[in-house]
Amino acid sequence: xxxxxxxxxxxxxxxxxxxxxxxxxxxxxxxxxxxxxxxxxxxxxxxxxxxxxxxxxxxxxxxxxxxxxxxxxxxxxxxxxxxxxxxxxxxxxxxxxxxxxxxxxxxxxxxxxxxxxxxxxxxxxxxxxxxxxxxxxxxxxxxxxxxxxxxxxxxxxxxxxxxxxxxxxxxxxxxxxxxxxxxxxxxxxxxxxxxxxxxxxxxxxxxxxxxxxxxxxxxxxxxxxxxxxxxxxxxxxxxxxxxxxxxxxxxxxxxxxxxxxxxxxxxxxxxxxxxxxxxxxxxxxxxxxxxxxxxxxxxxxxxxxxxxxxxxxxxxxxxxxxxxxxxxxxxxxxxxxxxxxxxxxxxxxxxxxxxxxxxxxxxxx
Amino acid sequence: xxxxxxxxxxxxxxxxxxxxxxxxxxxxxxxxxxxxxxxxxxxxxxxxxxxxxxxxxxxxxxxxxxxxxxxxxxxxxxxxxxxxxxxxxxxxxxxxxxxxxxxxxxxxxxxxxxxxxxxxxxxxxxxxxxxxxxxxxxxxxxxxxxxxxxxxxxxxxxxxxxxxxxxxxxxxxxxxxxxxxxxxxxxxxxxxxxxxxxxxxxxxxxxxxxxxxxxxxxxxxxxxxxxxxxxxxxxxxxxxxxxxxxxxxxxxxxxxxxxxxxxxxxxxxxxxxxxxxxxxxxxxxxxxxxxxxxxxxxxxxxxxxxxxxxxxxxxxxxxxxxxxxxxxxxxxxxxxxxxxxxxxxxxxxxxxxxxxxxxxxxxxxxxxxxxxxxxxxxxxxxxxxxxxxxxxxxxxxxxxxxxxxxxxxxxxxxxxxxxxxxxxxxxxxxxxxxxxxxxxxxxxxxxxxxxxxxxxxxxxxxxxxxxxxxxxxxxxxxxxxxxxxxxxxxxxxxxxxxxxxxxxxxxxxxxxxxxxxxxxxxxxxxxxxxxxxxxxxxxxxxxxxxxxxxxxxxxxxxxxxxxxxxxxxxxxxxxxxxxxxxxxxxxxxxxxxxxxxxxxxxxxxxxxxxxxxxxxxxxxxxxxxxxxxxxxx
Numbered sequence: 001x002x003x004x005x006x007x008x009x010x011x012x013x014x015x016x017x018x019x020x021x022x023x024x025x026x027x028x029x030x031x032x033x034x035x036x037x038x039x040x041x042x043x044x045x046x047x048x049x050x051x052x053x054x055x056x057x058x059x060x061x062x063x064x065x066x067x068x069x070x071x072x073x074x075x076x077x078x079x080x081x082x083x084x085x086x087x088x089x090x091x092x093x094x095x096x097x098x099x100x101x102x103x104x105x106x107x108x109x110x111x112x113x114x115x116x117x118x119x120x121x122x123x124x125x126x127x128x129x130x131x132x133x134x135x136x137x138x139x140x141x142x143x144x145x146x147x148x149x150x151x152x153x154x155x156x157x158x159x160x161x162x163x164x165x166x167x168x169x170x171x172x173x174x175x176x177x178x179x180x181x182x183x184x185x186x187x188x189x190x191x192x193x194x195x196x197x198x199x200x201x202x203x204x205x206x207x208x209x210x211x212x213x214x215x216x217x218x219x220x221x222x223x224x225x226x227x228x229x230x231x232x233x234x235x236x237x238x239x240x241x242x243x244x245x246x247x248x249x250x251x252x253x254x255x256x257x258x259x260x261x262x263x264x265x266x267x268x269x270x271x272x273x274x275x276x277x278x279x280x281x282x283x284x285x286x287x288x289x290x291x292x293x294x295x296x297x298x299x300x301x302x303x304x305x306x307x308x309x310x311x312x313x314x315x316x317x318x319x320x321x322x323x324x325x326x327x328x329x330x331x332x333x334x335x336x337x338x339x340x341x342x343x344x345x346x347x348x349x350x351x352x353x354x355x356x357x358x359x360x361x362x363x364x365x
Numbered sequence: 366x367x368x369x370x371x372x373x374x375x376x377x378x379x380x381x382x383x384x385x386x387x388x389x390x391x392x393x394x395x396x397x398x399x400x401x402x403x404x405x406x407x408x409x410x411x412x413x414x415x416x417x418x419x420x421x422x423x424x425x426x427x428x429x430x431x432x433x434x435x436x437x438x439x440x441x442x443x444x445x446x447x448x449x450x451x452x453x454x455x456x457x458x459x460x461x462x463x464x465x466x467x468x469x470x471x472x473x474x475x476x477x478x479x480x481x482x483x484x485x486x487x488x489x490x491x492x493x494x495x496x497x498x499x500x501x502x503x504x505x506x507x508x509x510x511x512x513x514x515x516x517x518x519x520x521x522x523x524x525x526x527x528x529x530x531x532x533x534x535x536x537x538x539x540x541x542x543x544x545x546x547x548x549x550x551x552x553x554x555x556x557x558x559x560x561x562x563x564x565x566x567x568x569x570x571x572x573x574x575x576x577x578x579x580x581x582x583x584x585x586x587x588x589x590x591x592x593x594x595x596x597x598x599x600x601x602x603x604x605x606x607x608x609x610x611x612x613x614x615x616x617x618x619x620x621x622x623x624x625x626x627x628x629x630x631x632x633x634x635x636x637x638x639x640x641x642x643x644x645x646x647x648x649x650x651x652x653x654x655x656x657x658x659x660x661x662x663x664x665x666x667x668x669x670x671x672x673x674x675x676x677x678x679x680x681x682x683x684x685x686x687x688x689x690x691x692x693x694x695x696x697x698x699x700x701x702x703x704x705x706x707x708x709x710x711x712x713x714x715x716x717x718x719x720x721x722x723x724x725x726x727x728x729x730x731x732x733x734x735x736x737x738x739x740x741x742x743x744x745x746x747x748x749x750x751x752x753x754x755x756x757x758x759x760x761x762x763x764x765x766x767x768x769x770x771x772x773x774x775x776x777x778x779x780x781x782x783x784x785x786x787x788x789x790x791x792x793x794x795x796x797x798x799x800x801x802x803x804x805x806x807x808x809x810x811x812x813x814x815x816x817x818x819x820x821x822x823x824x825x826x827x828x829x830x831x832x833x834x835x836x837x838x839x840x841x842x843x844x845x846x847x848x849x850x851x852x853x854x855x856x857x858x859x860x861x862x863x864x865x866x867x868x869x870x871x872x873x874x875x876x877x878x879x880x881x882x883x884x885x886x887x888x889x890x891x892x893x894x895x896x897x898x899x900x901x902x903x904x905x906x907x908x909x910x911x912x913x914x915x916x917x918x919x920x921x922x923x924x925x926x927x928x929x930x931x932x933x934x935x936x937x938x939x940x941x942x943x944x945x946x947x948x949x950x951x952x953x954x955x956x957x958x959x960x961x962x963x964x965x966x967x968x969x970x971x972x973x974x975x976x977x978x979x980x981x982x983x984x985x986x987x988x989x990x991x992x993x994x995x996x997x998x
Binding site for chain 2: 081083170173174176227229230231232233234235236237246247250252266270271274275282285286289290295298305309312316319320323324325333
C-alpha cells in the first residue's frame with residue numbers, strides 16, 4: 001500500500017504520453033550512438049548517464065510548483081547575463097571563440113543556461129504586465145531578448161544566438177505581438193542583411209557560402225556538408241541497415257555522435273527511419289501544443305509554447321543542416337545527439353512542460 | 366500599433382493565443398514537410414547518385430605492381446634479378462619542413478650526403494605527391510628504430526619493395542642496361558600507348574639495353590586490389606583481388622662467362638667486342654668498355670656519380686658496340702677482295718708490283734702503303750695476308766664507288782643490323798648520292814681510293830663488322846643478330862624459343878669465298894699480320910687486322926706512335942671467325958687508341974676464341990707494344 005502510494009506520488013507530476021515519446025527518442029539515441037561510435041559501449045554508457053542526470057532534473061522540475069519557477073526567472077536571467085559578460089572579458093578561447101568560463105572546478109558555457117533563462121524571463125515579464133500590454137512592454141521584452149543574444153553572437157556563437165533569439169521570438173509571437181511589428185521587423189532584418197554580413201566572422205560567412213555551394217571547397221569547409229548529404233542520400237528508402245553505414249563507419253562523417261548523428265541514423269535507417277523520427281518529433285510537439293493550449297496562466301502558456309517551438313526549432317535546424325538546406329551551425333539533434341548539457345537543458349524544458357500540465361490538473365481537482 | 370486591453374478578457378485572450386498556437390502548428394507542419402520533401406529528394410530521387418558517391422568514397426582501387434622478369438644468359442646465369450628490401454620513403458606534400466624532417470631522420474637512420482643528393486634529383490624529376498625513397502635497403506635494426514618513432518614523421522613511411530639488381534655491375538652493363546624511375550616523358554608516352562593503366566603502381570621502366578628493348582616482356586601485368594578505405598585513405602579491408610602476372614624471364618643468347626673473359630681481356634683499354642654465332646645470328650658476347658654500374662641508376666643516380674660518368678673522357682655511358690662509329694680500316698679488305706672477284710676486276714692469280722704507293726692516273730699525289738718500300742709482288746691472297754694497301758687502292762679505283770657501295774650494302778655496311786636493342790646507329794657506307802647530299806660535292810676518284818682501304822668516309826660499328834664477319838663466315842647467308850634466345854614464362858617456366866631471322870643470302874661464289882677465307886687463315890699464321898695472336902692455336906681461325914686513323918697524317922709526314930698522345934693513337938681492329946672450316950663464332954674487336962690491330966685487338970679475340978672453342982681460361986693479358994706487322998696507310 002505504502003509502496004504504491006509512494007509510486008503514485010513519484011509519478012504524479014509526470015506526463016505519461018510525453019514520457020513515452022521521450023523514452024522512444026532516447027532509446028533511438030542509445031541505439032544510434034552505439035553505431036556512430038563504432039560499437040563503443042563507453043560512449044553508450046556515458047549517454048545513459050547523461051540521460052539519467054537529465055531525468056532527475058526533469059523529475060525535480062516537474063514536481064516543482066510553478067511559482068518557484070517564476071520566482072527563479074529574474075535571478076537566473078541576471079546570473080546568466082553576468083556570466084555572459086564575464087565570458088566576454090575572462091572567457092577561455094577555444095577554436096577562435098570565447099564561449100567557456102572557467103569557474104575553478106570546471107568550465108561552463110553560460111549560453112546554455114540562457115536557452116532556458118531567456119524565455120523564462122520574457123514569460124515572467126509578460127505575466128507581470130499581463131493586464132495591460134503596450135508596445136513599450138514588447139519593446140522591453142525584446143531588449144531582454146536581444147541583450148544576451150548580442151553577447152552570445154559576439155563570442156561568437158551564431159548558432160546558439162539565433163536559436164535563443166528564436167525561442168524569445170516565440171514568446172513574443174505567442175504573447176500577441178502585432179503582425180505589423182513582426183512585418184516591420186522582418187523588413188528591417190532583410191534591409192540590414194548587408195550590414196550584418198559585414199559584421200560576420202569569416203568562418204560564419206564561409207558556412208553560409210558553403211550552404212549555397214558546398215562543392216566549392218569539397219575537401220575543406222564543404223567537406224562535412226557533402227559527406228553528410230552523401231550519407232543521407234545513399235541511405236535510400238530502407239537504409240543500409242543498422243551498423244552498416246559505410247559513410248559512418250569509414251570515418252567520412254564528422255562529429256558522428258553529436259551534431260552529425262542524424263546522418264548516421266539516416267544512412268542506416270533510410271527514408272523510413274527518417275519518417276519515424278519526424279513522426280516522433282511531431283508527436284512530441286503536438287503533445288507540447290496540447291499542454292500549451294490547456295495551460296492555465298499566461299506565464300505557463302508562453303513558457304510551454306516557447307519550449308515546444310524551441311524544441312522543434314532545434315530538431316529542424318539540425319536535420320536541415322545535415323541534409324544541406326541550412327548552413328552548418330553547431331546545433332545537436334535534440335534527444336538523440338550525444339551530450340550532457342544539451343540533454344539536461346532539454347529534459348529540464350520537458351520537466352517544465354510536465355509541471356505546467358500536472359500542477360494545473362492538481363489545482364483543478 | 367498599440368494593442369490596448371482595457372479590461373481583462375480571458376476568453377478573448379485565450380482565443381487570440383490559440384489562433385497563434387494554431388499558426389505555430391501550421392508553421393511546424395510546413396517545415397516538417399519541407400524536411401520530408403528534402404529527404405524524399407535525397408533518398409529516393411537522387412539515391413543512385415549518392416549511392417555511387419558513397420561507393421566511390423569507400424572503395425579504392427589499389428594497383429599491385431608485378432615483379433619484373435629476370436634476365437639470364439644462355440646458360441641460366443642471372444644477369445638481372447629482384448630482391449625485396451625496405452625503403453624509407455617521403456611524400457613531399459605531406460611533409461611540412463623537408464630539411465628538418467630529413468635532419469631528424471638522419472639521427473635515427475644513416476643518411477649519407479649522397480642519399481640527400483640523390484633524393485634532391487628525384488624530387489626534381491617527380492611529382493610532389495609521389496612517395497620517393499630517401500634511403501634504400503634499410504637494415505632490420507633501422508626498420509625497428511624508425512617504426513618506434515614513426516609518429517614523429519608524418520609523410521614518412523617504410524615500404525617493402527622489390528628492387529632490381531645487376532650482379533655483374535660494370536660488366537654486361539651496356540647489354541643488359543638498367544631500369545629507372547618513370548619520368549614525365551615516359552609517363553606521357555605510356556599514356557599515349559594506352560599502357561598507363563598497366564603502369565599504375567610501377568615506379569620503374571627499362572631505360573637502356575635489354576631492359577628497355579624488352580620492357581613489354583619484362584614488366585608483366587599489373588594486378589588490382591579493391592580495398593575499402595576510410596576517410597584518411599587507410600585500408601580497412603580487401604574486397605577483391607586480381608593478382609598481378611609477373612613479367613617473363615628472358616634468356617639471352619649471351620654467354621656470361623665468355624662476356625666476362627672478353628671484358629677482362631680488354632684490360633684498361635676502351636673498346637668494343639661483338640661475337641656472333643654465324644649459323645643463326647645469336648650474339649654470344651656484346652662488350653662495350655668501359656662499362657658503368659647500372660645499379661646506380663635504379664633509384665636515380667646521385668649528382669656526383671652522374672657527373673663522373675657523364676663527363677669522363679672515356680664516355681662510359683656510350684654503348685660503343687652499338688653506337689660507336691669508326692673507320693673500318695683494313696678489315697674492309699677481305700670484302701673488297703670478294704667484290705673484286707665478284708665483279709671480275711681481279712682474278713686470283715693477278716699480281717701487282719707494289720712500289721709502296723699508289724697514284725691515280727695523271728696525278729702526282731701518292732697514296733702511301735703502310736709499308737714504305739712496298740710488298741713487292743702481291744696477288745689477292747697475299748694482299749690480305751700482308752694487308753697490302755697499294756693492291757686495294759688500285760682495286761677500289763677499278764671497281765668504282767657504285768659497285769663498292771652496292772656490294773658492301775649487301776653485307777650490311779651503312780645499314781642497321783636490326784639487332785633487338787634500341788639505339789643502334791647505321792654507320793656510313795658512302796655513295797655518290799650521299800656525298801652530293803651531304804657535302805654538295807661530286808664524288809672524286811680520290812674518295813674511292815681512300816674507301817678502298819677503309820679510311821675514307823666509311824664508318825662502321827663493331828656490331829656491323831661482327832655481322833659482316835659472320836655473314837662472310839657463313840658463306841654469305843646472313844642471320845639477323847639478336848640477343849634474345851628464349852622467353853620464359855615466370856610462372857609456368859614454359860619456354861618459347863625465338864625464331865631466327867634469315868636476313869639475306871648473298872649467293873657468293875664458293876671458290877671466291879674459299880680463297881678469301883684461306884687468306885684470312887693465313888693472316889693468323891706465320892707471315893700474316895696477326896701471326897703472333899694466332900701462334901699455337903689448336904684450331905685454325907681466320908682473321909683480319911685493321912687500323913682506324915684518329916688523326917690525319919699530312920703528306921710526307923711520318924706517323925710515329927710514341928710521339929703521339931695516347932688519345933690520338935689509332936684505333937685497332939680485329940675481325941675473326943673460327944674454326945675456319947665450320948665457323949661457330951665470328952667476332953669483331955675494336956680497341957680505341959690501341960694502335961694496331963695485331964698487337965692489341967687480335968690477342969683479345971684469341972682469348973675469346975680460346976675460351977669459346979676450348980673452354981680455356983685466359984692467361985694474364987700481356988699487350989705487346991712491339992711493331993711487328995705494323996700497319997697503317
